[in-house]
Amino acid sequence: MSDVVGGGRNWIAPTFVWHRFGLMDLGLRVISLAALGALMAFAPAAAAGPPAEQGTSFYALVVANNASLDHARAPLQYADDDGASFFELLEPQVDEAALLAVLDDDTQRRHPGLAARARPPTRRELLAAVDHLAKRMEADRQAGRRTVLYFVYAGHGQRNAGGEGSITLLDGLFGRTDLFDQVVSKLPATFIHLIVDACDSYLFVHARGALSPGPSYAAAITASLSRMELERWPQLGLVLSTTREQESHEWSAIRSGVFSHQVRSALSGAADVNGDGRVEYSELAAFVAAANQGVEEARGKVDLLARAPALDRGVALADVRRPTRQGYLFLPPGMAGRFWVEDEHGVREAELNKQKERPAVMALAPGRRYYLRGEGREAPFQVPRAGAVVDAGALAWGDLPLAARGPVEDAFRARLFSVPFGPSFYRGYVASVGEEPVAIREQLDLSP
Amino acid sequence: MSRWGTALAAALALWAVEGTARGECAGRVAIVPFDYLASEAQVAREAEQRVRDAAARRLGACVESREATVKRLQRLGPFLSACPDDACRASRASALEAASVVEGIALGVGGRPSLALSLWGRDGKAVRASVPLEGGEKELDALFERWARRERGAGPWPYVSIGAAAGAVAVGAFFGAKVRQEQQAVSDGTACAGMTSQALSGCLDARLADGRRDALAANALFGAGAALAAGGTIWLVWEWR
Numbered sequence: 104m105s106d107v108v109g110g111g112r113n114w115i116a117p118t119f120v121w122h123r124f125g126l127m128d129l130g131l132r133v134i135s136l137a138a139l140g141a142l143m144a145f146a147p148a149a150a151a152g153p154p155a156e157q158g159t160s161f162y163a164l165v166v167a168n169n170a171s172l173d174h175a176r177a178p179l180q181y182a183d184d185d186g187a188s189f190f191e192l193l194e195p196q197v198d199e200a201a202l203l204a205v206l207d208d209d210t211q212r213r214h215p216g217l218a219a220r221a222r223p224p225t226r227r228e229l230l231a232a233v234d235h236l237a238k239r240m241e242a243d244r245q246a247g248r249r250t251v252l253y254f255v256y257a258g259h260g261q262r263n264a265g266g267e268g269s270i271t272l273l274d275g276l277f278g279r280t281d282l283f284d285q286v287v288s289k290l291p292a293t294f295i296h297l298i299v300d301a302c303d304s305y306l307f308v309h310a311r312g313a314l315s316p317g318p319s320y321a322a323a324i325t326a327s328l329s330r331m332e333l334e335r336w337p338q339l340g341l342v343l344s345t346t347r348e349q350e351s352h353e354w355s356a357i358r359s360g361v362f363s364h365q366v367r368s369a370l371s372g373a374a375d376v377n378g379d380g381r382v383e384y385s386e387l388a389a390f391v392a393a394a395n396q397g398v399e400e401a402r403g404k405v406d407l408l409a410r411a412p413a414l415d416r417g418v419a420l421a422d423v424r425r426p427t428r429q430g431y432l433f434l435p436p437g438m439a440g441r442f443w444v445e446d447e448h449g450v451r452e453a454e455l456n457k458q459k460e461r462p463a464v465m466a467l468a469p470g471r472r473y474y475l476r477g478e479g480r481e482a483p484f485q486v487p488r489a490g491a492v493v494d495a496g497a498l499a500w501g502d503l504p505l506a507a508r509g510p511v512e513d514a515f516r517a518r519l520f521s522v523p524f525g526p527s528f529y530r531g532y533v534a535s536v537g538e539e540p541v542a543i544r545e546q547l548d549l550s551p
Numbered sequence: 552m553s554r555w556g557t558a559l560a561a562a563l564a565l566w567a568v569e570g571t572a573r574g575e576c577a578g579r580v581a582i583v584p585f586d587y588l589a590s591e592a593q594v595a596r597e598a599e600q601r602v603r604d605a606a607a608r609r610l611g612a613c614v615e616s617r618e619a620t621v622k623r624l625q626r627l628g629p630f631l632s633a634c635p636d637d638a639c640r641a642s643r644a645s646a647l648e649a650a651s652v653v654e655g656i657a658l659g660v661g662g663r664p665s666l667a668l669s670l671w672g673r674d675g676k677a678v679r680a681s682v683p684l685e686g687g688e689k690e691l692d693a694l695f696e697r698w699a700r701r702e703r704g705a706g707p708w709p710y711v712s713i714g715a716a717a718g719a720v721a722v723g724a725f726f727g728a729k730v731r732q733e734q735q736a737v738s739d740g741t742a743c744a745g746m747t748s749q750a751l752s753g754c755l756d757a758r759l760a761d762g763r764r765d766a767l768a769a770n771a772l773f774g775a776g777a778a779l780a781a782g783g784t785i786w787l788v789w790e791w792r
Contacts, residue, residue: 372589372660380589380659424589426662433658433667435679436586436633460633462588464660490661496669497679547584548592549625551618 159249159293161197162239164232165190167204168224168258172271176259180355183207185257185300185363187214188450191468192367193253195428195489196421199239201232205273213358213448224258225274233286240291249293254286257363260301270301287336294412296420298342300363337413340384340420342366345406357451361519362405364451365391371465372423372431373455376529377543378462381419384411386541389532390524393456397521416539423466430469430486435496436462440477441520442495447472458525464492479503578650578702580606580614584621585666590659598657598666598684602691606653609695615649623647634675641675651702657684670698712783716776723772726765733762 167186169179186204191214194200202217203224211218222228240250259271269276287295344362354361366387368374374382374390388409395405412418423431432444439459444452444467452473453465467473469486475495476482482498522528526543533540582603587595599617606614627646634640644652654669664684671677678698682690736742736758743754 375589378588423660424662429661431658431660433588433656433660433681435656435667435669437635437639439635459635462586462656464588464658466660490663492658492660492665492667492681494667494679494681496667496677547586547624548596549584549621551621 158247159251160239160243161251161253162236162292163190163193163197163200163253163255164236165193165200165202165204165253165255166224166229166258166270166272167202167256168271168273169205169207170271170273171259172276173259173261176261179258181359182258182300183210184213184358184450185360186255187217188359188367188452189255189257189298189363190217192370192452192466193255195468196425196466197253199236203228203232209358213450215448224272226272226277227274229272229277230285233289237289237291244291250291252290252292252295253298254295255298257300257360260299270299283336287339292338294338294340294414294418295336296340296342298366300344300360300366302344334413340412340418341408341410342384342387342420343408345408358449359451362391362407364454365394365405366407368394368453368455368465370421371453371467372421373453373463373465374524375423375463376461376524376526377541379541380422380424382421383417383419383541384409385533385538386529387420388536388538389529390455392532393522393524393528394454394520396528397518417541421466423464426490427466428469428489429466430489430491430493432465432467432473432475432484432486432493432495434463434465435494436460438495439523442475442477443520445474445476454520456520456523458523461525476503578613579648580610580651580653581620581623581644581647581649582606582614582617582653583624583655584617585655585657587657587659590657590664594659594664594684595655595657598664599655601684601688602653602655602666602668605688605691606695609692609699610651613650620647637671637675637677639675640671640677641673644671644673644675651698668694670694672702709783709787712779712786716779716783719772719776719779723769723776726769726772730762730765730769733758733765737762 165186167182167189169182171178183204183206186202187206187210190200190202190204202221204221205223206214206218206221222232236252240252243250256270261269261271261276263269263276263278265278267279269278269281271277344360354364357364369382369387369390372380372382374386376386376389388407391405391407391409398405434442434457437459439457441454441456443454444465446452452467455463455465457463467486469489469491472483472485474481474483475498477500479502480500481503482495482500484493484495484498486493529543530540532538582599585595585599585602603614603617624647634643640652644650651670651672656667658665658667666682666684666687668680668682669677670680678694678701680690680694682694733742737755742758743751746754
């Protein structure tokens with residue numbers, strides 16, 4: 104895996120080099136690709152990582168924007184925090200990542216060094232990033248590699264003048280048509296995981312008026328999917344917030360959108376219900392459903408639509424088996440209840456309600472101090488280096504003081520992640536939504 | 552042979568007997584079939600075998616076969632749930648009729664297979680360790696060596712060393728007090744009282760020589776006491792780590 108890291112500036116450089124050296128570079132490139140192909144053909148089979156992922160390049164494009172173009176809607180507070188957190192989660196896992204966001208002062212303090220790597224979330228920057236990605240993916244394709252893109256957006260969503268769902272950039276709206284014409288169709292990716300945390304985000308990928316209004320919002324979306332133009336893009340997987348109320352999006356206690364926080368938690372590995380190291384769409388959806396199961400307050404309810412790419416319904420959104428630049432927190436069997444991890448700057452990285460019998464693992468960036476917190480207690484720890492596994496069962500716990508907050512936050516604190524996530528919840532969830540479940544082993548191998 | 556020689560020979564004999572006993576079984580070790588996370592059943596099975604081999608190397612004949620442990624677990628059935636605390640683990644050890652229990656989970660995260668191990672004894676107090684699956688033999692051996700020492704206890708020698716240190720300091724203090732008394736007597740003029748000048752000079756020289764000898768003995772005993780105390784403490788900490 105390349106050590107190339109994200110940052111807007113890195114996006115432009117390879118493109119420039121390509122044009123500057125023209126045919127000579129093309130020749131070198133062909134020779135390099137041929138050599139690479141030969142190496143791959145004769146490489147020993149013992150290379151690290153799951154076999155299906157060895158010939159895959161991963162990319163991430165994270166767009167976040169607090170601003171609102173609609174005067175009737177207040178700017179968001181934590182969309183930039185979500186963008187920063189998504190970037191920090193995905194960047195160590197991918198070959199190249201970019202962040203398009205303007206981080207406010209507080210976010211810059213909580214995510215040191217990130218502002219220098221971010222570019223403004225404008226149409227021009229977005230299209231430049233897509234153009235750069237398209238070139239890299241095409242090179243990967245020619246080299247016989249599969250490509251996977253995470254496209255993440257956190258911010259306001261609204262309808263544009265034509266009535267179609269759009270996401271909000273600094274300089275204007277970026278509509279559903281733009282998404283398909285300027286992004287999806289331009290990128291020769293094997294899979295695109297589209298993660299959108301925005302009010303009415305379903306409109307960003309679905310045609311206007313296709314949904315029936317009413318309380319069973321997510322169900323209506325799911326039912327209408329087959330009629331949508333999404334069928335034309337079988338490589339596209341969706342993880343969308345279908346919540347309409349802005350208030351439910353953000354929670355000051357975690358300085359994040361609730362949906363984004365839950366999705367990141369799932370992607371860190373906490374949603375891996377069958378312990379195979381992979382987080383599939385159905386596992387993520389069930390994880391988020393479990394996290395919100397206890398929230399009765401309508402304003403706090405987070406709804407989600409997760410739909411795996413038609414090309415492969417079993418494709419993984421995250422795979423903790425892959426060699427990455429992350430470390431891992433291992434929660435052994437016996438630990439049970441609600442746990443969350445915060446870093447030294449107070450950023451809540453991941454959260455879960457763990458069943459006692461099930462081991463779990465959460466991927467974390469190395470080189471930082473963290474606190475594993477549970478109800479009324481906390482344990483400090485450090486992930487010393489990439490690949491390191493910290494055993495939560497061996498941590499020293501102390502008391503944790505908690506501050507009081509308002510009614511919605513109390514509801515969140517008491518109810519979010521109040522239901523343990525495990526095989527039993529998962530089975531019930533996938534049965535209720537008619538999804539194909541992942542295989543779950545029942546018990547230890549007790550063969551002699 | 553002098554009394555000191557006899558004591559030394561006895562100590563060496565005890566040491567040799569203790570060393571021999573290391574290879575013998577002080578209590579059964581049950582290794583529960585390993586689970587896995589982000590890995591595969593075959594990897595977990597191989598990891599378990601490596602742990603069994605390491606345990607057999609360090610704990611001798613104490614390690615129960617997989618077949619026997621599986622039979623016990625199948626009999627226990629509903630009790631095979633994950634233990635959250637010492638009490639549960641103690642009860643699990645008791646149910647398995649084992650002096651020590653080993654549980655393990657083969658992890659395959661980040662492309663670096665590793666093993667999360669948990670060992671506990673009849674008291675349920677667990678020692679946890681993370682061991683790489685590639686080239687982790689040394690770590691496994693060290694882990695079971697430490698475990699064997701912990702289960703065996705520290706033995707009498709660190710305490711003997713600390714006791715000897717206390718004795719040396721006490722005798723040193725006796726000599727120190729004696730020297731102080733002599734010094735006081737010479738200063739007060741009560742030493743060699745009533746002697747004529749020739750005899751007085753000889754008496755004072757003799758008292759001075761005695762005082763110097765006693766002071767040397769006191770200092771040597773204090774030094775030896777400090778060394779024995781430090782050595783015994785380090786030995787004890789090393790045994791219990």
